[in-house]
Amino acid sequence: MASDKVLHVTDGEFDDTVVGNNLPCLVDFWAPWCGPCKAIGPVIDELADEFDGKIVIAKMNVDDNPATPGKFGIRAIPTLILFKSGEVVDKVTGAVGKPQLVELINKAL
Amino acid sequence: MQVDYQLIIVGGGPAGLAAGLYAARGRIKALLIEKGATGGQVLLTDWVDNYPGFAEGVSGFELMDKMTAHVDRFELEKKFAMVSGLDLQEEIKTISLENGDQLTCRSVILCTGARPRALNVPGEKELTGQGVSYCATCDGPFYRGQNIAVVGGGNTAIQEALHLTKFAARVTVIHRRDELRATKILQEKAFANKQIDFLWNAQVQAIEGDDNGVNQLQIAYNDGTTTTLAVTGIFVLVGVVPNNEILPLNQLHTDAAGFIITNTEMETSIPGVYAAGDIRSKNFRQIINAAGEGANAELSAEQYLAGLK
Numbered sequence: 158m159a160s161d162k163v164l165h166v167t168d169g170e171f172d173d174t175v176v177g178n179n180l181p182c183l184v185d186f187w188a189p190w191c192g193p194c195k196a197i198g199p200v201i202d203e204l205a206d207e208f209d210g211k212i213v214i215a216k217m218n219v220d221d222n223p224a225t226p227g228k229f230g231i232r233a234i235p236t237l238i239l240f241k242s243g244e245v246v247d248k249v250t251g252a253v254g255k256p257q258l259v260e261l262i263n264k265a266l
Numbered sequence: 267m268q269v270d271y272q273l274i275i276v277g278g279g280p281a282g283l284a285a286g287l288y289a290a291r292g293r294i295k296a297l298l299i300e301k302g303a304t305g306g307q308v309l310l311t312d313w314v315d316n317y318p319g320f321a322e323g324v325s326g327f328e329l330m331d332k333m334t335a336h337v338d339r340f341e342l343e344k345k346f347a348m349v350s351g352l353d354l355q356e357e358i359k360t361i362s363l364e365n366g367d368q369l370t371c372r373s374v375i376l377c378t379g380a381r382p383r384a385l386n387v388p389g390e391k392e393l394t395g396q397g398v399s400y401c402a403t404c405d406g407p408f409y410r411g412q413n414i415a416v417v418g419g420g421n422t423a424i425q426e427a428l429h430l431t432k433f434a435a436r437v438t439v440i441h442r443r444d445e446l447r448a449t450k451i452l453q454e455k456a457f458a459n460k461q462i463d464f465l466w467n468a469q470v471q472a473i474e475g476d477d478n479g480v481n482q483l484q485i486a487y488n489d490g491t492t493t494t495l496a497v498t499g500i501f502v503l504v505g506v507v508p509n510n511e512i513l514p515l516n517q518l519h520t521d522a523a524g525f526i527i528t529n530t531e532m533e534t535s536i537p538g539v540y541a542a543g544d545i546r547s548k549n550f551r552q553i554i555n556a557a558g559e560g561a562n563a564e565l566s567a568e569q570y571l572a573g574l575k
């Protein structure tokens with residue numbers, strides 16, 4: 158089930174929502190034409206529900222928002238970048254499993 | 267003894283979905299477990315022109331959406347979870363999930379599929395996502411106007427090289443032989459495409475880059491001479507390796523590469539356990555094969571279940 162806890166951020170909102178957030182933030186860079194992005198979608202929704210209040214889970218559509226992916230040198234999707242206090246903590250590329258994403262999130266908690 | 271299901275299907279690509287369709291229509295109490303979204307490796311494919319019935323061709327995405335809708339129409343039960351282990355040897359099989367749950371069943375169809383093979387050359391791992399890609403349909407749009415390489419000579423490599431010419435200025439296909447394995451119609455399209463050129467009898471030795479990602483490939487020809495190729499992206503499409511990490515390989519017969527060996531009825535070495543699709547040891551990995559094997563495996567499972575009564 159799609160989670161209403163997942164934030165959909167744009168280039169314009171990125172600084173306020175992600176960089177300026179008091180909570181750590183995991184951003185899933187995706188696009189509608191990307192099969193593996195679709196494949197990890199349910200996992201992203203689950204994580205948003207399970208880590209609600211501890212971390213912000215956000216998605217950015219790279220088709221509609223080219224500036225932020227360019228800034229972070231993204232050349233493959235899905236790429237997930239973990240931010241804490243505006244800094245990049247770590248990132249992963251590809252449709253990785255939930256255990257790997259939980260491990261990633263724990264680096265910021 | 268009570269079991270949770272008569273049949274559990276592990277994996278939701280074309281093989282698993284076909285098995286699920288037959289199970290649902292056969293009124294078997296069945297469950298399909300998938301770790302991500304249904305569709306499997308077809309989701310990595312831009313375009314499918316060889317699935318019968320789709321006369322105009324179909325995107326990999328749409329084909330798998332339709333296969334999923336088909337099992338949903340017959341109300342196949344699906345669960346999205348990671349399988350962490352399987353115990354298959356007893357008459358009642360146990361499947362453990364990553365969240366700690368355990369499910370029991372009388373028969374299992376393994377449809378865990380395969381994933382793209384890596385080249386295993388220096389720089390590949392470090393630059394994955396920074397110019398090294400295994401999915402042209404995912405990452406192609408990041409290479410607009412750039413020079414890129416495709417490694418491989420099979421159907422996947424040539425199909426995706428053609429797809430990548432929609433974005434890249436030039437696509438160089440690097441192939442270790444002097445002819446392609448891809449089907450003739452794809453070869454004709456590739457040879458006619460002015461944006462595609464070929465390095466024959468050539469292998470990538472190393473992938474080099476800097477903070478901006480990939481910038482150069484070190485290439486060796488089979489005669490021992492070497493060259494470099496300036497590219498910002500390299501798409502590695504050189505076959506697949508089995509998704510067998512969760513499988514009890516001490517219980518199942520596999521080939522040297524780790525694919526599951528079955529007979530023509532999709533039976534593995536364990537009674538009540540079947541394999542279908544890319545995880546199965548075979549020569550040809552096609553969507554239609556996978557779907558056909560899934561159907562066959564399910565009918566074998568039904569026969570096995572009937573025999574238990």
